[in-house]
Amino acid sequence: MSARDKILGRLRAHMPAEAMMPPVLEAHYAPRARGESKAERLRRFRTGIEGFQAQVHLTTEDDWPTLLSALCAQKQVHTLMFGGLTPAGRRLMTTRFETTVLRSWEGQVETLKADLFHRVDAALTHARGAIAETGSLILWSSPEEPRTLSLVPPLHFVLLDAATIHPTFFDALRYENWAAGLPTNALLVSGPSKTADIQQTLAYGAHGPKELIVLVINAEGEAS
């Protein structure tokens, strides 16, 4: 008998005859933070993620590329990488950056790995959404925006549409029905990487990005 069959056999021999009633998650979530306005969700998201040392800038659909270019100049970003096939990527292709070299992701990671680790100093990705309760960004990996893009470069810019902020993680995955089809890597990000492993002293810039900057568009008006 295989290890699998032996383990399952032992468990089956002692499994309760009847499974318990499935948990009802709404009972916990329903009374909390519902009917919040879009502005309130943005406010909570912002407080949360700023508490984790991320920077948040409110901008607009028209202006964000210019803001990004200014931030890159200010942070002395030499090379900015992004997914060239996303709508945001296409916008960037037509934006003038004074001091920063724009580079879109081309090909498989194997050909880019050394550059990603040593030469690219910032990346831009878009967020699928965010979570007000905890100040978290939702990133889904895709062929256009591979997962190393938000991980390896030391500075990470994220473009977020304020209309996509959910009250809680539960709301996001339930109402967008994530279970029906997840990407290879779905990710919540709340701030730049950090550690408190040395004498409980908080230090930012552990193994992932050292800085996280969120550009929020569509902050005005109510969500549709």
Next chain:
Amino acid sequence: MSVQTPSSPASNAGQPLAFVSAQALRERMHEAVNDTHLRQSFRGAMDFLMAKRAVQFPDPEELDSLRVLSEHIRQYSLSKLPDLLEQLETSLVRNGVQVHWAETPDEANAIMLEIARRHAAKLIVKGKSMVSEEIEFNHAMEAAGIGALESDMGEYIVQLAGEKPSHIIMPAIHQTKQQIAKLFAEHIPGVEYTDNVDALIQIGRRVLREKFEEADIGLSGVNFAVAETGTLCLVENEGNGRMCTTVPKVHIAITGIEKVVEKLEHVAPLFSILTRSATGQAVSTYFNMITGPRRSTDQDGPEEVHLVLLDNGRSQAYADEQLRKTLQCIRCGACMNHCPVYTRIGGHAYGTTYPGPIGKIISPHMMGLEQTHLLPTASSLCGACGEVCPVKIPIPELLIRLRGEAQSAPRADPAMVGQGAAYDPKISLLWKMWAGLYSRPSTYRAFSWLATRFRALTPARQRGWTAARTPLKPAPRRLRDMLKDRT
């Protein structure tokens, strides 16, 4: 003391994992208690973690509701465990993940060694995984000539120092920054002594980034495995977990068989209560949900993903309705942060992979009671652990149960390996006599009368009791006599 080993009902009998003999527990505790430096480190760290946790739960009603829900999810998952494991396997295989099952640590190591050999791997970078500690993964790989490098900052420090983690969430909590500064200066070429924490972290970052780039395999643990979607969830702050599971060509995840939940939505409350209970954070920096290897359209990610499901005594705990609750654990570490014993002796004195209250209730299943029967006795039963446990494991009740399993006369069909390991016929007889005397008024009266008359005969030295206390002595007069005088 006679030690009898009942025949093994489960899988783990042959492989006790004693890093340090559990019998030496008392000596180690004694040493730890007398190490003022160590006690200060732990006291400070535990106060810090307790305060941070308290801030995360300002609303007792919300905490209560979330705990009840989390307990329910864990118990529900366990009530269908074999079904969920099969569903998980089916979903994972559909997603392209290779699933392996291991009854023992040796089997798990052999599976991973085989994968490493197939890829001619020289270096494995590791994200934080307590299960890999449980099976002594690093030793097994090093014995085969394969490097296994810890990349969680705390684990990296502990590995450099040649130690074991002393806390399941904060592995290097026993080290001061000066000790770490010395360690780095001695072991990392070209590094000068600095006890600036930011500088130390940047040194670790620089060294380990090179390794992420060159490693052949990344190893990680799993916080939750989702049966319906075949998703492996990882909670972390540093980004090393993401590095290990994203950059190398092969990702191996290892986890205990109890970590599975049925639905993706079940991870939402568990994740929330985990980070808040563990480090007092509303959320961790990263929550990583991995659903398979690199797909044909993907541009990065590992080409192979493996999951190793380890039993190592868990099915023994599962077989008993009460002991099964042990498997509800989500490894937050809150029980150790709030434990007065852990705070005083630190994590190493226990001598087991998992220290503190959770270690006392899970280690006996992994290692057998012969090696671990003292662990459940290293508790004042104050109940703090059970009170803070986010999934409401009745830890004090389980400690009493395990004491009973260890001290009772060996039975033919024991619930655990090593049942009766601490059985002493003389002590059992004493307790039986005591029970006999106290359960009948006539014998109790006669006994208490005699005890007050012959109190001068009580010995002045009473084993462990008098080591730090005055001897026990019957009172000169019985309560009943004093009451009689009053009327």
